[in-house]
Amino acid sequence: MPAPRCVHYIGFKDDRYWNAFRIWGGPVMIHRRWDRIAKHDIGPDDVAIFAEGDEHQPLA
Numbered sequence: 001m002p003a004p005r006c007v008h009y010i011g012f013k014d015d016r017y018w019n020a021f022r023i024w025g026g027p028v029m030i031h032r033r034w035d036r037i038a039k040h041d042i043g044p045d046d047v048a049i050f051a052e053g054d055e056h057q058p059l060a
Helices: 016-024 035-043
Strands: 007-010 029-031 049-052
Touching: 007 016, 007 035, 016 049, 029 035
Parallel strands: 007 029, 007 049
Antiparallel strands: none
């Protein structure tokens, strides 16, 4: 049985959090910034929601 999909919110600091919450529901993990820990935590079937940019931006 595959692991359940996990929703990650990355870099949210303002009201954009509530906009994402309305669309995607609550996050399972919240990452303050896109860094090596956040990159490592995200699995192949997980969903990563970025406040700005995407997974191709430089790591913090």
